[in-house]
Amino acid sequence: MWETITVSQYIIQFLESKGIQWIAGVPGGTILPLYESLAASNIKHVLARHEQGAGFIAQGIARSTGEVSAVFVSSGPGVANLITAVADAQRDSVPMLVFSGQVPTHLKGTDAFQELDTERIVSSMVKKIYSIEDPNLIPSVLREAYNIASEGKKGPVWIDLPKDIQTETILNLPNLLMESEGHIPDSNEELIPFERETSTTLDLFLSEWKEYLAKAKFPLFYIGGGAKKEYKRLRKLIQYYQIPAVTTLMGLGIFEKNDPLNLGMMGMHGTIGANEALGVCDLLIAIGVRFDDRAIGNKELFCPNANIIHIDIDANEIGKIRKPNLSLKKDISEVINFLFINPFENSNDMEKEIIGKNDQMQIGVWKSIPEIHPAKELIQTFASLIPNGEHFVITDVGQHQMWVAQYYPFKEPNSWITSGGQGTMGFGLPTSIGVSLANSNKQVYCFTGDGSIMMNLQELATLREQNLNVKIILMNNGHLGLVKQQQDLFYGNVYSGSKFYYHPDFSILSAAFGIPYLIWEKDGNDYELETLIGKPGPAFVEIKIPPDWGVYPFVPGGKSNQDYILDLAKT
Incomplete structure (x- = not known):
């Protein structure tokens, strides 16, 4: 007689069979059956402090390994909070399996507590979404979803699971875990017209x-x-x-x-x-x-x-x-x-x-043609102080991202991770956590700005909890720098909404999270910086940047690439 197994148990066994070692997530009522099965697994869970953070942690795992990662969230606000990270993954072709809880099937469509129409909301930002109503479809759905996420132009695939479906039993046929559905066509595999x-x-x-x-x-x-x-x-x-x-x-x-x-x-x-x-x-x-x-x-x-x-x-x-x-x-x-x-x-x-x-x-x-910019010497000096060995460089989004892109001496492309197509502020810290989880033997350097770091600041707790080799490098100019730069150039120096009139003391903030802190002044305390970033575990380095530094060359929107602004006087 065949053994039966719950849907949630089958999902965990499937993820184990694919070699997934880490799952980022934030639990809630509608996904607790899946978490119960996860607790009995060898897969390790990293508890993010926000669902967007969980999504970016999963991205860091996938971007740094090239393999499919997974993320778990609950229904309603859990789904809504995750959307930004999934949209970012879709634009940059990052393979992820997203599992969301959903209200029980008999409550769907009744505006039940924490219900959202997940399928309608996320369908445009994933390669495919499955809303499960028949538990017996789970084996074939999982195989197809994994193949779609990892084949062709990679990307996220979403599986929405009503709470009652997760506890339904299905036949446990272990051989199904390894069976292939063969080639699964999708829109990316059509012939060119x-x-x-x-x-x-x-x-x-x-x-x-x-x-x-x-x-x-x-x-x-x-x-x-x-x-x-x-x-x-x-x-x-x-x-x-x-x-x-x-x-x-x-x-x-x-x-x-x-x-x-x-x-x-x-x-x-x-x-x-x-x-x-x-x-x-x-x-x-x-x-x-x-x-x-x-x-x-x-x-x-x-x-x-x-x-x-x-x-x-x-x-x-x-x-x-x-x-x-x-x-x-x-x-x-x-x-x-x-x-x-x-x-x-x-x-x-x-x-x-x-x-x-x-x-x-x-x-x-x-x-x-010389690249004349004070950020060049800053970035290259920092790079020269990094201990020898393979490492990753991650950035958030803003002026610091462009300075790193322009001046950092990348030796190969897989060590460089940034948000491209969506340009998502708040990307850097949680993505760095995922990269470090998947590459525990390598140092991770996360360049961020004072605007970006505040958008997923809560994940410093996750970083400390996991005690990862992630060094945060905050380039602080007191502004949304790229916004201010465009206001300088095109809006008459009217700094509407681009200046921060209050910031926390990042040294005290770092101490509150239990993370060593240093304010670095180039040529002033290079030895202290070199010592700090050479130690295992997390660290927080702050660099004060003048607010009038810009990013140049700069091609205004709608212009040709040869119509660039080269205003080094403003730097």
């Missing part, structure tokens, strides 16, 4: 790829976060062709900062060289990118003289913003080895180069 593609096979794509390269006088690689897992081979690819590259914010670290062919970050706060190269290139090779507005500026003025080749795993991104001349819907891992082709193999001119000497000289000029 005919009018948005120029090639349908890899052979035809490669043939046209060679033709475009052979004709190009100034080709340029445009590389984003969707390609970072292939950073080692991408580094070889640009060397093979001697073609320069620009990267998005999410693609930082794919190329080494001092590589002569790396022109750096493009876009709103990108380097002069990167943005100028976009204006003159005649062939743009885009890999793992979305052509988002912060990267390309005015889409009508972006790369006006260039043919565009676009390779991406998501068919929906190809042609969404700019129609390519040649496209391929593929994971870059499947095709990158085929891209090493000599486009001049039939030419008698054995000395022919893709990039002409004049263009190489221009690249050298762009690369030699």
Whole structure:
């Protein structure tokens, strides 16, 4: 006779079978059956102080490992509080399984205590949501949900569980935990519509790829976060062709900062060289990118003289913003080895180069433009004091994020984690907790601002409770810095809503959470900083920043990437 098992027990066994070791969450009445089963598991639970914090902790686990993570919340306000973290995960393609409690099935639709229409509210920000009404569907739902979250363009999948469904019994068939449903199609796996593609096979794509390269006088690689897992081979690819590259914010670290062919970050706060190269290139090779507005500026003025080749795993991104001349819907891992082709193999001119000497000289000029900003020396000095060894750099969102992006010497892309598509303040601290949970042997450095740190400040208690190797670096200028900067430039220095007239004493605040604190003044107490960040466990470092420091270059919204403001006088 077959053994029976509750739905909540089956869910926990499934998560165990997938190797999930940590679950972040905040319990409540409608999800307590699942928590009861979790208590009997080897999976460790981290109790966040807010559901948004729980969501970002789960993100930190997933972003740093590349594997699916899980988060548990209760119904109503638990769901509502989690939404920001899930929306952030969706935009940056972070694989997560979200389990929310729901009122019992007989109360659904009655405006019961802590009821929300979860399916309707979150459907636009997840790859798929399941509202469970039949307990016997749980085995197939879990397998499908896990595959959807982890296949193709990754992202969050949500499972809404009425309280009574969690306690229902189903047949316990252990072999089902390991069975595969095979390939599960979704919207990301559709073929590119005919009018948005120029090639349908890899052979035809490669043939046209060679033709475009052979004709190009100034080709340029445009590389984003969707390609970072292939950073080692991408580094070889640009060397093979001697073609320069620009990267998005999410693609930082794919190329080494001092590589002569790396022109750096493009876009709103990108380097002069990167943005100028976009204006003159005649062939743009885009890999793992979305052509988002912060990267390309005015889409009508972006790369006006260039043919565009676009390779991406998501068919929906190809042609969404700019129609390519040649496209391929593929994971870059499947095709990158085929891209090493000599486009001049039939030419008698054995000395022919893709990039002409004049263009190489221009690249050298762009690369030699000095980056003059006091934040550069600050960031690089801090980086020089970090103990040797692998580590992660996480940022919140604001001026500090852009300074780190511009000046930190990232050695590889997987150590760099930030909120890209949503730009979510409050991201840094809880995400750092998740990163550290999943990578206990590595130090985590979280750069934040005085606006961002206050948005999930409560997670300092979680950090202390877990005693993690997370060092918080607060760059405090007393303002919402990027807001103030735009008010400086475009709103007549009217600082409406951008200045903080009161802040807590962060030294006392850190002490209240039991976290060692230091205020750092560059060249004044570097030894104390080096000592503090070299110790295990959490620490809080505060750096006072003048409020008139800006982030430059700066491309105003709606302008071309070449129409940047370079107002170093204001820094």
